[in-house]
Amino acid sequence: MKHTLTFAALLLLGTSFAAPARAENVIIAECHGNGADFYLSDFDRENIAEAGKSVGLPPPTSADAILVVDRRTGAYHWDSRSRAAIARECGGKEDELALFEGIQPKPGLWQARLGATRLDGCPPIMEQFFPKSPGALPPEWQQPRPLTYQAPFHPDKLEMTKTLEAQGKSKITWRSVGNDAWEAEVFSELFGQIPAGEGLGSKMTWNLKVKSPSEITHISTVHIVLPAEAAAVLGGKDCKMVSANAWVRVGD
Known part of the structure; x- marks a missing residue:
């Protein structure tokens, strides 16, 4: 992360403006390559220099400039x-x-709240490989730690995204699926190696939603399509493993 923004929660707005009215707060433009999303920061235009300072930029030449x-x-x-x-x-x-x-998550002390793994349509033998309660998971996963999120929030900047990509384990492309909600397919390279007729359609997806400045939900789903021969022996064909987790802000 090159710079850390100190923006507070983004102001909640309507879906659109009938005409481009002058905003009282600094506007942030999030450029994706196929368009831009526009947000209001918590910096008023009288303090626009502070908005630039937050990301290592000098003051703009115009008080109406967009970041x-x-x-x-x-x-x-x-x-x-x-x-x-x-x-x-x-x-x-x-x-x-x-x-x-x-919605912009607030900086502070955040803790992972790990949910149990739910299996749907899976062979009974697979149940032994997945924990049925959060208590079966490593305790260090649930230790609170300080986190600061760049604004506007986007899961591309999350540690789990950057770590997997930096280690070459998985390329992650998040796509918007609603207000403050994103979905990404993980380890697609690995699942893509499964030949047609032998479980084609297996995949792992992450669904992330910012519910409030103090809570982010994260649902991990592994969908395994068993080959016909394995399904006949083990039972079941379409197996889903779903884990509903959350990050919660627990202090400053």
């Missing part, structure tokens, strides 16, 4: 053009001018 976050490179820059112009440069369309609702 652009390029999710493809992780770089930040100021842009004094209209939202329409920024959206076009980010690969979007002129009409993509909405300010989106967003």
Whole structure:
């Protein structure tokens, strides 16, 4: 993480504005390459220099400048053009001018709340390999630790995403599936090696949702399609292992 933003919770907004009105707070543009999402930060425009300082930028030349976050490179820059112009440069369309609702997790002490693993349609022999209660998991996984989230929040910047990619274990591409919610397929390279007719369709997915500034839910689902021969011997064919977990802010 190159810079740590100190933005507080993003202001909750409507889905769009009928006309581009001047916002009283600094606007953040999140550039994806196929468009841009626009958010309001907690910095008012009188303190716009502090917003730049949070990410290592000098003050902008205009008090109406927009702070652009390029999710493809992780770089930040100021842009004094209209939202329409920024959206076009980010690969979007002129009409993509909405300010989106967003929840920003607060920095502080966060703790993992690990749920039990639920098996649906799996052979009985597989149950012995998965813990049935959080108590069966390593206690260090549940120790509170200090965390700071970049704003606007995006799971690309989470430690679990960066670690898996840095170690070459899995390329993770998060896609938006709703307000403050994302989904990603994990270890797709590994599951992709399963030949057709021998369990094609097996995959692992992560679903993440920011429910409030103090809670993030994380559901991990492993879907295994057993080959016909194995299903005949073990029983079951479509096996799902679902673990519902959460990160909760427990202190400053």
